[in-house]
Amino acid sequence: MTMNYEVERIRRVTSNYFFWQGLRWVPIGVVVMALGLRRTNWSPIADAWEDLLLLCLIVLVTVLSPLIGVYYRRSFGDVRDDPDAHQRREMMKWLLVYPLMILSLVIDIKFRPAFFVTGPVWCSGILAYWLSTGRGRPHYLIASMSMLGLSALQWFGFVERGKQMFSVFALVLGAIYIIGGLLDHRELCRILRPVNRS
Amino acid sequence: MKPPFKSLAELDRMIHDPSRLAILTALSSCRSADFLYLQRLTGLSKGNLSSHLAKLEDAGLVSIEKGYVAKTPMTTLSLTKEGRSGIERHWKRLDQLRASALQWQPEG
Numbered sequence: 395m396t397m398n399y400e401v402e403r404i405r406r407v408t409s410n411y412f413f414w415q416g417l418r419w420v421p422i423g424v425v426v427m428a429l430g431l432r433r434t435n436w437s438p439i440a441d442a443w444e445d446l447l448l449l450c451l452i453v454l455v456t457v458l459s460p461l462i463g464v465y466y467r468r469s470f471g472d473v474r475d476d477p478d479a480h481q482r483r484e485m486m487k488w489l490l491v492y493p494l495m496i497l498s499l500v501i502d503i504k505f506r507p508a509f510f511v512t513g514p515v516w517c518s519g520i521l522a523y524w525l526s527t528g529r530g531r532p533h534y535l536i537a538s539m540s541m542l543g544l545s546a547l548q549w550f551g552f553v554e555r556g557k558q559m560f561s562v563f564a565l566v567l568g569a570i571y572i573i574g575g576l577l578d579h580r581e582l583c584r585i586l587r588p589v590n591r592s
Numbered sequence: 593m594k595p596p597f598k599s600l601a602e603l604d605r606m607i608h609d610p611s612r613l614a615i616l617t618a619l620s621s622c623r624s625a626d627f628l629y630l631q632r633l634t635g636l637s638k639g640n641l642s643s644h645l646a647k648l649e650d651a652g653l654v655s656i657e658k659g660y661v662a663k664t665p666m667t668t669l670s671l672t673k674e675g676r677s678g679i680e681r682h683w684k685r686l687d688q689l690r691a692s693a694l695q696w697q698p699e700g
Contacts, residue, residue, distance in 0.1 A: 401617055404633060408621040411629075471629025472666070473622045586632035 406528030407585050409480075411473040413527040415466045416578025421455040423571025430564025433557075470586050483526045495519050506555045512563060513545030520570070533577045537570040599689055606651050607682045611636055612644050616653065616671065616679040624657075624670035645669060653678055 407414055428451050431437040432444050439447060498515035501507065517538040524534035544563055547553045553562050607616060614634050619625060631641050648654040653675035657668045671679070 400614075404614055404617050405621045408618045408625065408629075408633070411622070467661075468664075470632055472626040472668075473629055474624045474668075476621070476623045479621075586629070587635045589628070589631045589635070590637065 403530065403585060406530055407582070408473055409476070410528040412475070413523075414531075414578050414582045415462070415470075416575035416580075416582065417462050417465070418459065419571045419575035419578070421451075421458050421462075423568045423573075423575060425451045425455055425568075426564050426571060427568030430561045430568060432561075434561045436561070470582065480526075486522070486526075491519050491522050502555075502559070508549065508555070510545040510548040510555075510559060510563075513541050513543075513548075516567075517541040531574075531578060531581055533574055537574055540566055540570065599692075603685065604678070604682060606647065606653070607678055609644075611640070612648060613682075615641075615644060615648065615669075616675065617683075619654065619669060619671045620676060620679045624668050627667040627669065630669065648675070 412418075425448070428444075428448050431439075432448060433441060437444060494515055495512075498512040502510060502512050520534055520538035520541060524531065524538070544553075544559075544566060547562070548555060548559055553559050607613060611634055615630055618630060618633055627641065627645075630636075630645075631638065634641065636644070645654060645656060649656050652672055655670050655672050655675075657670075659666055659668065
């Protein structure tokens with residue numbers, strides 16, 4: 395490994411430490427997948443119990459999230475962000491990326507076009523996330539491509555527009571959160587090596 | 593123009609030591625980081641990291657704050673103003689040296 399690579403890695407991980415704490419995203423992925431399975435034929439749970447299960451999962455995520463934060467602080471240490479360093483990212487995220495992602499969902503829900511607009515928009519969103527949080531994790535490239543794949547599935551008639559498409563979308567998105575989160579965590583464990591605390 | 597290897601000798605050794613360079617580079621990418629994070633990032637032992645941090649503190653490049661979080665002792669490190677400008681200057685110098693080393697031709 396070259397010195398430049400090592401230095402870049404130190405900079406990227408330190409300045410985007412929060413986003414590399416992959417286990418934070420896993421519970422969210424479970425909720426998104428449960429949302430995707432809700433009211434579908436694929437769901438293993440009776441309709442009556444689905445909403446209750448979803449509510450329980452949301453409560454669980456709310457409780458787990460700070461605990462996962464504590465786990466990372468105790469096991470890997472703590473980093474405080476430089477608030478000025480990410481101003482551009484935050485501005486782009488709230489003013490451009492999130493509104494476009496929501497708009498694409500609204501278009502697909504309301505107008506049900508033949509082309510699943512959400513696919514390329516969320517593909518770009520994931521790529522923007524990857525670029526702005528330190529790159530280095532190739533699984534986000536595959537994740538973004540899978541969003542494009544969803545548009546292809548609808549375009550070629552493998553998935554029906556509307557409800558079925560959104561279930562598939564939520565399942566894929568949930569899987570991205572879970573798998574991406576686990577791989578982020580593995581990457582962080584590789585970079586932040588275990589230490590002898592004695 | 594001096595050959596690049598001669599300029600290498602003029603680099604600030606306090607900053608250029610690999611472990612201290614890693615510590616300062618990490619701290620330049622955030623507002624502050626704790627001892628455990630730096631230890632995991634650099635792979636240094638507790639004693640080695642403490643010794644490097646003490647040197648950096650003595651040189652006025654790093655500020656060390658000791659406190660408690662939920663009754664657990666926590667040491668927080670951050671760059672001083674001099675530390676931040678020092679590491680930025682150092683990286684700029686290294687980039688210049690790298691560029692000139694690529695262009696350099698031996699005389700004769």
